[in-house]
Amino acid sequence: MPGEYILTYFPVRGRAEAIRMLLADQGQEWTEDVVSGESWQKGDLKKLCVFGQLPRFQDGNFILYQSNAILRHLARNHGLYGQDAKEAALLDMVNDGIEDLRVKYGHLIYQNYESDYCLLDILHVHLVLAPNCLASLPLLAGYVQRLNARPLLKDFLESDARKKRMITGNGKQ
Known part of the structure; x- marks a missing residue:
């Protein structure tokens, strides 16, 4: 039987959210030790953390850092590791x-938000497959619109060569 679980992390989903989801799905209770940005910036807690990072996870007297190590530990303990x-x-x-x-x-x-062409490319693919997929995501829709409006990029996107190029070998353009 695992000990008391304590998860120390910032007040965001981030690297701790998968841990929270695993615990919740397995019916486990845990205590959240929420660290404010101000507290973290002071540096006292950071000095105590292995690798100077959160999340920190305590299982009874056993303490782990690194989100993926924590996930593997929990997966082994809850029969989820194959x-x-x-x-x-x-x-x-x-x-x-x-x-x-x-x-x-x-x-x-x-x-590198404004020059990540991989994100723009995958969003363009999604827009071909599901034209309204960004309708409820105004920040992503705005991102696509801003980058699409860049003059040189716009010329490329509207070029005949690009329009003729299929997304994949299955015939989608």
Whole structure:
């Protein structure tokens, strides 16, 4: 039986949300130790954290850092880590792929929002497949409109060569 769970993180979903979702789905209770940005900036807690990062997860007397290590710990303890080592390895592979995506997302959100052509490309694909998909997402719709309006990019997007180029080999344009 696991000990008392305490999750220490900022007042956002971020890296702790998957942990919260796993705990909730498994019917587990936990205590949230919410860290304000102001408190974190003081540096006292950061100095105590392994790698200087949150989330911090406490399972009784056992303390872990790094969100994916916490998820694997909980998955093992709650029978969610596959039937054998091969299934666990496949789960690790998928999680590592998701981590790659999360890193790209972080780069986009915090560092390079206006020049991330990969996001624009995937949104264009979504708009072909589901033309109204951004109707309820004004920030993403605005992002697409702003980038589409850049003169050189606009010329490229409206070019005959691009219009003729299929999205994939299945015939979608």
